[in-house]
Amino acid sequence: MASHCVGESDGLSFYLARQEDYNDAMGISHDIYGGMDYLPHRFLSWMTEPGRVVIIARRAGKLVALESGLVVDGGETVIVEGLRVCPNERGRGLARIIQTFTDGYIKQLYPGVKTKRLTRGDDPGPEKLRKFNVLARRAVLSLWGNSAGFESFVSGLKKTLYESSSISSCPVVSKLNSEAMKAVLLDPDVCSRLLLPGNLLIQDWQPLKLMESNLQVLERRDLSWFIDGSGEKPWFVSFHTPLYPIPFHGGSLRFNIDLYGTDFTLAKMALTAHLDGVRSEMQGMVVVQIYMHPSIWGELKQFCEGYEVVKQLRDYWEQLLLEQDF
Ligand SMILES: CC(C)(COP(=O)(O)OP(=O)(O)OC[C@H]1O[C@@H](n2cnc3c(N)ncnc32)[C@H](O)[C@@H]1OP(=O)(O)O)[C@@H](O)C(=O)NCCC(=O)NCCS
Structure with missing residues (x-):
């Protein structure tokens, strides 16, 4: 050897x-x-x-x-x-x-x-899934366009947002330090309030329990967060992973946004904030993957429709969250 x-x-x-x-x-x-x-x-x-x-x-x-x-x-x-x-x-x-x-x-x-966990983007059917505990299915909205297209797309989303709600300025994303992360994520009722899939937070396909040691994993990922600040506790939390290069279409950027919560207006605010937050970093072709509770997929899809410059890359698809004894 x-x-x-x-x-x-x-x-x-x-x-x-x-x-x-x-x-x-x-x-x-x-x-x-x-x-x-x-x-x-x-x-x-x-x-x-x-x-x-x-x-x-x-x-x-x-x-x-x-x-x-x-x-x-x-x-x-x-x-x-x-x-x-x-x-x-x-x-x-x-x-x-x-x-x-x-x-x-x-x-x-x-x-x-003791446990093995994975996510996958294809559904192999009930026979193959029998050996897993299927914890949840997340809906995915995939969009693509070039950076100039996203520029006008985001302006359009903002306009729609202002017209349809009482918001007058674009919601923003920010970095969270470990104390802020703890306050939001280690709250005892966070899983039920945000309807977390399998009581887990999936960050760009990595499903994590909400516990202190995992916050270090999240901290390493350089995430940008949108936190609903309308009440004492947030009813919507989302984050994006920094854009990264992928081979798609001869070389593109991939932008992943994970949304948690089911309020339509907050979901639209969050999506707009995440896209607005990276506009200056977009270059060339960009693929945006938005992961969410299935109940808000239709509304968000509609919110993103009607633009020639940014289109849906594929129809409704799901991210499967699976677990198995180890
Ligand atoms: C998927 C892939 C790894 C399967 O390799 P393979 O040697 O042909 O697979 P095998 O002959 O061992 O048989 C299938 C096994 O692959 C594994 N497998 C297939 N797709 C999988 C997936 N998306 N996630 C996890 N495991 C998978 C399973 O363990 C399966 O075993 P099972 O039949 O007991 O369920 C291969 O086709 C590949 O490299 N595809 C491109 C990459 C890819 O899609 N990877 C998915 C993993 S996230």
């Missing part, structure tokens, strides 16, 4: 991924998620992220599969993500082999992990 090899089975050698594996990992990642792949942007930061394990499998030296897990919830849960298999090796059980190996490796390293 080579020195950094962490195991062998089924003709494969497993390694902890290192920075120098970047090109090989990208070599098996063409066209993943229709160009929306986050891994080209995240791979290097994953190498140093606390609680993160990234495993690659090589066959005769060639990288053929990758899987990753992030240990959260104070060491009780692993979020798995990044799974991919080299195109010419798909359909032969390789995904299952690397998942089994990675699970075993994480169990050794973090014996306190």
Whole structure:
């Protein structure tokens, strides 16, 4: 076994991924998620992220599969993500082999992990879902356009917002320090008030329990928040992850917004605030993915309709939140 090899089975050698594996990992990642792949942007930061394990499998030296897990919830849960298999090796059980190996490796390293959690954007049907506890389904609205288009789109949204409500200035997003985050997210009734999916907060596909140790994970993500300030406690909370590059359409930016709460007006205010907050950072083609409670999808879709410059990229689709004993 080579020195950094962490195991062998089924003709494969497993390694902890290192920075120098970047090109090989990208070599098996063409066209993943229709160009929306986050891994080209995240791979290097994953190498140093606390609680993160990234495993690659090589066959005769060639990288053929990758899987990753992030240990959260104070060491009780692993979020798995990044799974991919080299195109010419798909359909032969390789995904299952690397998942089994990675699970075993994480169990050794973090014996306190009891639960495995994941999100996925495709629905494999009831048969495949039987092995999971399906905690929730979130609705996703996908928009796309170029940066100039978003400029006039946001102006249009603001105008509609002012005309349809008593708001006279554009709502804004801000960074939250850890104290502010604690006050909003560690409030005992936050899960029911914001109707959190499975009592979790999903940040750009990573589902986290609301507990102090996970706030450090959120702090690392450089999020910008919209917090409803109309009452003593917020009935709507949302955040966006900074724009990041994706391969889509020869190179685009991806902008993810996670919305929590079901009030239509607050949802429209939040969406406008998030888009307005990044207008100056938008360049070239931009894909915006907005994740929300299914009950507000129709209203938000309507709010965004009627613009030639920014269009819906795909029809209604869902983000599935799944859990399994580990
Ligand atoms: C999805 C993919 C990894 C499957 O690889 P594969 O070697 O052909 O898969 P296998 O032959 O082992 O069989 C399917 C297994 O893949 C896993 N799998 C497939 N899609 C998955 C998904 N979206 N999320 C998690 N696991 C998935 C399951 O463990 C499944 O096992 P099951 O049949 O017991 O449910 C592969 O097609 C691929 O790389 N696709 C592009 C990347 C991608 O879509 N990844 C999704 C993960 S988020």
